[in-house]
Amino acid sequence: MAIYHWIIGFVAFSCLVRVYEASAGDSDPLYRTCIGQCEKTGCVGERCFPHCKFSSDGTSVDGPWYMQEPLYLRWKQWDCQSDCRYHCMLDREKERAEVGQGPVKYHGKWPFLRLYGFQEPVSVAFSALNLAMHFHGWLSFFILLNYKLPLKPDKKPFYDYAGLWNIYGFLSMNSWFWSAVFHSRDVDLTEKLDYSSAVALLGYSLILAIIRSFSLRDEAARVMVAAPLLAFTTTHILYLKNYKMDYGWNMQVCVVVGIAQLLVWSIWAGVTRHPSRWKLWVVVVGGGLAMLLEIFDFPPYNGFFDAHALWHASTIPLTYIWWSFIKDDAEYRTSNLQKKVK
Numbered sequence: 557m558a559i560y561h562w563i564i565g566f567v568a569f570s571c572l573v574r575v576y577e578a579s580a581g582d583s584d585p586l587y588r589t590c591i592g593q594c595e596k597t598g599c600v601g602e603r604c605f606p607h608c609k610f611s612s613d614g615t616s617v618d619g620p621w622y623m624q625e626p627l628y629l630r631w632k633q634w635d636c637q638s639d640c641r642y643h644c645m646l647d648r649e650k651e652r653a654e655v656g657q658g659p660v661k662y663h664g665k666w667p668f669l670r671l672y673g674f675q676e677p678v679s680v681a682f683s684a685l686n687l688a689m690h691f692h693g694w695l696s697f698f699i700l701l702n703y704k705l706p707l708k709p710d711k712k713p714f715y716d717y718a719g720l721w722n723i724y725g726f727l728s729m730n731s732w733f734w735s736a737v738f739h740s741r742d743v744d745l746t747e748k749l750d751y752s753s754a755v756a757l758l759g760y761s762l763i764l765a766i767i768r769s770f771s772l773r774d775e776a777a778r779v780m781v782a783a784p785l786l787a788f789t790t791t792h793i794l795y796l797k798n799y800k801m802d803y804g805w806n807m808q809v810c811v812v813v814g815i816a817q818l819l820v821w822s823i824w825a826g827v828t829r830h831p832s833r834w835k836l837w838v839v840v841v842g843g844g845l846a847m848l849l850e851i852f853d854f855p856p857y858n859g860f861f862d863a864h865a866l867w868h869a870s871t872i873p874l875t876y877i878w879w880s881f882i883k884d885d886a887e888y889r890t891s892n893l894q895k896k897v898k
């Protein structure tokens with residue numbers, strides 16, 4: 557039963573990752589005073605930010621006329637706010653460190669150091685590596701199916717889940733792309749894109765888990781599984797996007813969908829005679845262990861390596877094993893189907 561506790565922990569925390577609440581850092585009155593002053597004067601201590609230069613009537617004071625349009629102004633104000641928050645945070649953290657206090661979160665995030673304008677450079681790098689790993693996995697899967705394994709007389713692969721895994725590869729790469737963007741710069745839009753693509757991937761993975769583990773091969777059965785889940789996933793994304801970004805509700809949905817698919821995979825891994833079932837176990841158990849990093853959400857080491865970033869690092873080898881399982885499955889099914897044809 558221990559494995560199920562892992563699974564529940566795994567999914568609950570993967571969805572809890574970025575729940576935004578007022579954090580200890582931004583409710584600190586000293587921090588608030590600093591922000592208020594910065595937004596008025598455009599300076600934190602000695603440092604002043606060009607984006608915070610506004611004339612008294614609210615229009616920008618420099619740049620050609622076309623750069624003084626409202627859109628540009630909005631962008632400037634937004635950038636000013638982010639510069640103020642960043643430098644007030646650094647100052648507060650420095651003062652806290654001097655009196656021996658540990659780091660606290662600001663606006664739901666640990667105090668990260670920026671690198672070339674990237675907000676969380678390590679998470680960006682690991683998201684990009686996850687993306688590369690999915691691309692590598694998908695590409696080698698594609699080559700295996702179309703060039704290495706025998707083809708049917710009509711030149712199509714024998715493997716009857718090929719199309720489904722292709723879509724899975726695309727959704728995974730899409731999700732890691734937006735994760736990298738979101739960790740580069742956290743604004744409303746990048747956050748919504750990251751959440752929606754993650755939910756789309758999660759919903760689709762459940763469909764795939766059911767279709768593969770129950771060996772659903774005829775169209776009618778596949779549609780019966782996919783239609784309600786696709787409808788639900790789409791409605792959920794539209795709800796988050798257009799109606800309300802409800803973190804609590806989103807978390808509950810993620811937990812239920814995630815537990816369902818991990819249960820499906822682990823039960824299947826327990827009953828199947830699949831030669832590569834151990835790889836399924838590695839991914840399910842490994843994912844659970846990696847989740848410990850999310851449970852012990854520690855602040856960034858040296859301003860860069862926090863628990864969330866390391867968690868993104870841990871999914872890189874798991875992704876490799878996962879695609880290796882998918883490729884084994886393609887070989888296994890192909891040899892079975894070929895025997896039937898002969």
Ligand SMILES: [Zn+2]
Nearest residue numbers: 679735864868
């Ligand atoms: Zn992340």
